[in-house]
Amino acid sequence: MDFENEALRQKAVIAGLRERFDKEYEKTGRKKTYCCVTFGCQMNARDSEKLSGILEDIGYERVEDEDADFIIYNTCTVRENANQRVYGRLGALKKLKEKRPGMLIALCGCMMQEPQVVEKLRKSYRHVDIIFGTHNIYKLAELIHDRLESGSMIIDLWKDTDKIVEDLPNRRKYPFKSGINIMFGCNNFCSYCIVPYVRGRERSRRPEDIIEEIRADVADGVVEVMLLGQNVNSYGKNLDTPMSFAQLLTEIEKIDGLERIRFMTSHPKDLSDELIEVMSRSKKICRHLHLPLQSGSSRILKQMNRKYTKEDYLLLVDKIKAACPDISLTTDIIVGFPGETEEDFKETLDVVEKVRYDSAYTFIYSKRTGTPAASMTDQIPEDVVKDRFDRLLSMVQEISADVCARHTGQVMDVLVEQINNQDNHLVTGRLSNNTVVHFPGDPSLIGRIVPVYLKECKGFYYIGEAQSIGEEVNG
Ligand code: SAH
Ligand code: SF4
Ligand code: F3S
Numbered sequence: 001m002d003f004e005n006e007a008l009r010q011k012a013v014i015a016g017l018r019e020r021f022d023k024e025y026e027k028t029g030r031k032k033t034y035c036c037v038t039f040g041c042q043m044n045a046r047d048s049e050k051l052s053g054i055l056e057d058i059g060y061e062r063v064e065d066e067d068a069d070f071i072i073y074n075t076c077t078v079r080e081n082a083n084q085r086v087y088g089r090l091g092a093l094k095k096l097k098e099k100r101p102g103m104l105i106a107l108c109g110c111m112m113q114e115p116q117v118v119e120k121l122r123k124s125y126r127h128v129d130i131i132f133g134t135h136n137i138y139k140l141a142e143l144i145h146d147r148l149e150s151g152s153m154i155i156d157l158w159k160d161t162d163k164i165v166e167d168l169p170n171r172r173k174y175p176f177k178s179g180i181n182i183m184f185g186c187n188n189f190c191s192y193c194i195v196p197y198v199r200g201r202e203r204s205r206r207p208e209d210i211i212e213e214i215r216a217d218v219a220d221g222v223v224e225v226m227l228l229g230q231n232v233n234s235y236g237k238n239l240d241t242p243m244s245f246a247q248l249l250t251e252i253e254k255i256d257g258l259e260r261i262r263f264m265t266s267h268p269k270d271l272s273d274e275l276i277e278v279m280s281r282s283k284k285i286c287r288h289l290h291l292p293l294q295s296g297s298s299r300i301l302k303q304m305n306r307k308y309t310k311e312d313y314l315l316l317v318d319k320i321k322a323a324c325p326d327i328s329l330t331t332d333i334i335v336g337f338p339g340e341t342e343e344d345f346k347e348t349l350d351v352v353e354k355v356r357y358d359s360a361y362t363f364i365y366s367k368r369t370g371t372p373a374a375s376m377t378d379q380i381p382e383d384v385v386k387d388r389f390d391r392l393l394s395m396v397q398e399i400s401a402d403v404c405a406r407h408t409g410q411v412m413d414v415l416v417e418q419i420n421n422q423d424n425h426l427v428t429g430r431l432s433n434n435t436v437v438h439f440p441g442d443p444s445l446i447g448r449i450v451p452v453y454l455k456e457c458k459g460f461y462y463i464g465e466a467q468s469i470g471e472e473v474n475g
Contacts, residue, residue, distance in 0.1 A: 010139065018059050031061045032069040035066050040074075044074050047134075072108065077368070078194060079364075079368075094127045108132045110194070110199065114370075132157065133156075135160065139156065166205075176223050176447030189372075207248055207251060211251060215255055224258075226264065228264065232263050245263075262434075265290055289320060291317070294334050295340070297310065299344060303339060328433035334364075335392055336388065338378050338380065352396060357399065362392050400459075401457075411452065413431070416449075436461040437461065440466070451467045
């Protein structure tokens with residue numbers, strides 16, 4: 001397939017549907033609505049912006065509730081509970097659809113890349129109209145067109161792809177910050193993880209495409225970007241002209257008007273000295289590194305196929321802290337991986353105590369069909385896992401409250417993101433290190449970077465006061 005022209009082809013389909021929808025609108029005087037529900041990680045959130053862009057170009061208007069003409073669930077399957085939520089909500093949609101003729105239900109995302117899921121949907125969820133996967137989201141308009149023409153369930157799934165379709169519609173969720181895919185897929189095959197099976201092989205976007213997208217976003221008001229990939233540290237290895245992630249960052253840093261650069265996720269095995277060096281020099285790269293640990297036991301890490309040991313990880317953390325003393329570290333930890341003993345678990349607690357994370361996402365191991373870990377004997381009983389999980393969580397929370405408070409009394413820059421959910425006299429934003437700050441302010445501050453006096457830390461967030469530049473701070 002000619003992927004250069006694929007975007008053009010899809011645009012033609014979008015234009016055709018738009019015409020059809022405009023005509024209907026002339027008759028009915030009512031715009032069709034869509035609701036996009038996103039599960040899972042930031043990759044999915046970014047994909048949902050692309051899906052929303054296509055739907056809005058067709059002529060659908062966004063609504064937040066599910067009483068809409070078009071509903072799309074962008075699904076996640078990283079842990080079993082994510083799947084259960086989708087089945088539960090789909091059941092409820094059946095009744096809604098009966099009351100609303102013409103309503104279309106589409107499912108896409110990681111869960112759809114699992115054949116047994118699609119089989120179950122095909123058999124028991126006949127009210128679903130369109131099913132597609134992670135490799136062909138750019139085809140949404142064509143799939144809607146096919147569904148309207150054929151009147152029957154459309155299923156379009158690709159096992160993998162080696163191509164990237166650029167230049168498609170897009171609706172950013174925030175005017176001032178954006179997520180930018182720098183690569184797709186994953187080649188690491190951590191033994192517990194389903195992502196490589198549902199997202200396919202690792203593919204890096206060309207640096208010029210990435211830079212062009214960021215420049216366009218910045219021209220449109222964006223001040224902060226989040227560079228997205230399952231393992232950003234292996235960016236660029238398979239490009240025609242190979243380039244390291246650190247080199248990419250150096251190029252992105254040059255973009256005028258861009259104030260903050262974030263990225264995730266960093267796999268510890270590929271984090272280079274070059275990257276640490278670039279981070280330590282940078283004025284724009286945020287003082288935050290998400291560095292998933294998964295387990296503190298070298299034995300379990302080997303079983304997980306993570307390719308580093310406890311000692312490698314701690315050494316890396318020391319290097320990073322030495323180069324960027326004010327950095328915030330966050331992590332992901334899995335509890336209850338097959339064969340995890342109390343001693344292994346204590347190694348995890350030991351790393352948590354030594355590194356002192358700003359926050360840690362803790363997960364109970366979930367068995368994923370088709371992964372090597374699913375067929376390991378020695379799965380851990382639920383009560384043992386639950387006990388370890390609770391112990392880990394309380395240690396993480398205790399340390400995190402202490403670590404987050406370290407900037408109390410300082411003035412630091414906050415990018416204001418929104419009006420506070422609970423109190424509309426306050427605005428909410430983030431420090432460079434990603435910590436949340438609430439302070440008195442008004443909507444005119446949204447999207448701006450404001451110096452804020454960090455008055456009090458309440459566990460994982462601050463209450464602050466805006467400082468006009470040059471103002472003296474006492475305390
Ligand atoms: N690419 C990222 C992780 C993406 S998945 C990385 O390697 O760091 C996000 C997190 O989900 C993982 O870091 C892991 O902690 C968790 N996770 C993945 N598979 C899981 C499973 N089977 N059970 C429990 N947690 C899992
Ligand atoms: Fe999953 Fe490992 Fe790839 Fe992360 S690096 S997505 S945990 S296989
Ligand atoms: Fe979930 Fe897919 Fe992300 S499985 S965590 S949405 S890559």
